[in-house]
Amino acid sequence: xxxxxxxxxxxxxxxxxxxxxxxxxxxxxxxxxxxxxxxxxxxxxxxxxxxxxxxxxxxxxxxxxxxxxxxxxxxxxxxxxxxxxxxxxxxxxxxxxxxxxxxxxxxxxxxxxxxxxxxxxxxxxxx
Amino acid sequence: xxxxxxxxxxxxxxxxxxxxxxxxxxxxxxxxxxxxxxxxxxxxxxxxxxxxxxxxxxxxxxxxxxxxxxxxxxxxxxxxxxxxxxxxxxxxxxxxxxxxxxxxxxxxxxxxxxxxxxxxxxxxxxx
Numbered sequence: 001x002x003x004x005x006x007x008x009x010x011x012x013x014x015x016x017x018x019x020x021x022x023x024x025x026x027x028x029x030x031x032x033x034x035x036x037x038x039x040x041x042x043x044x045x046x047x048x049x050x051x052x053x054x055x056x057x058x059x060x061x062x063x064x065x066x067x068x069x070x071x072x073x074x075x076x077x078x079x080x081x082x083x084x085x086x087x088x089x090x091x092x093x094x095x096x097x098x099x100x101x102x103x104x105x106x107x108x109x110x111x112x113x114x115x116x117x118x119x120x121x122x123x124x125x126x127x
Numbered sequence: 128x129x130x131x132x133x134x135x136x137x138x139x140x141x142x143x144x145x146x147x148x149x150x151x152x153x154x155x156x157x158x159x160x161x162x163x164x165x166x167x168x169x170x171x172x173x174x175x176x177x178x179x180x181x182x183x184x185x186x187x188x189x190x191x192x193x194x195x196x197x198x199x200x201x202x203x204x205x206x207x208x209x210x211x212x213x214x215x216x217x218x219x220x221x222x223x224x225x226x227x228x229x230x231x232x233x234x235x236x237x238x239x240x241x242x243x244x245x246x247x248x249x250x251x252x253x254x
Contacts, residue, residue: 041185048188052179058168061175065195072192 016114017084025107029086032103036093037079044071087111091118095126143241144211152234156213159230163220164206171198214238218245222253 021029051064080089093099094115104112148156178191207216220226221242231239 038185041188045182045185045188048191049179049182052176055172055176058165058172061168061172061195062199064175065192065199068188068192069196072189 016087019083019087019111019114021083021086022108025111026083028104028106029090030081032090032093032099033079033081033086035103036098037075040075040098044075087114088118090115092122094119095122143214146210146214146238146241148210148213149235152238153210155231155233156217157208159217159220159226160206160208160213162230163225164202167202167225171202214241215245217242218247219249222246222249 048064048068051060051067055061055064078089078092090099090104091114094101094104095118101112104115107115175191175195178187178194182188182191205216205219217226217231218241221228221231222245228239231242234242
């Protein structure tokens with residue numbers, strides 16, 4: 001019996017997950033990642049102070065507790081420092097303007113292209 | 128074969144759970160319970176404002192989130208308004224001086240006795 005040989009489609013996700021990160025790129029990534037996380041946490045801390053300062057009744061207390069729990073989950077999920085996920089992570093952070101292209105300077109062109117695609121995808125996803 | 132008939136020990140927990148609450152007692156209980164809960168939540172709200180106001184670094188944010196989550200669980204567990212549990216609840220609140228004997232005036236003597244026993248038990252448990 002004859003088998004029709006299908007040409008292999010490029011497995012984009014596999015390609016992305018297998019991107020090689022040079023030592024220089026790893027250092028850039030770590031710095032940009034940590035800076036974005038620090039800024040986001042600082043922002044949330046200021047927000048939490050404001051919310052807490054305005055609490056008037058007990059139910060506000062549980063609103064704050066739920067908000068912090070939900071934000072913590074979201075932040076834990078978003079800041080996933082695995083090289084196999086980093087282009088996706090930076091794509092989202094770029095879309096949210098939590099990192100700038102400037103901070104990612106030094107990444108290879110294929111990584112930047114993937115990051116921009118993910119940023120565009122995030123934008124479309126949010127629309 | 129002869130069976131030795133054991134005299135029945137009073138089933139204290141069953142007795143407590145089957146205590147009958149008159150309409151007057153229910154009204155007193157509801158009022159004292161709500162007042163204690165309101166005071167405790169108000170106290171926690173003030174405490175949360177203070178903690179939030181003093182946050183300096185991102186890890187303080189998660190400390191607050193964990194503290195509120197843990198206190199919420201504890202409060203939900205403690206304030207169990209089921210008649211079968213109320214003497215135990217008031218015993219703990221009495222021990223914690225979150226309700227006064229004054230607020231429980233009007234309860235039957237057997238209930239007050241049980242509540243005081245639970246208060247004593249809480250004190251020993253905490254010691």
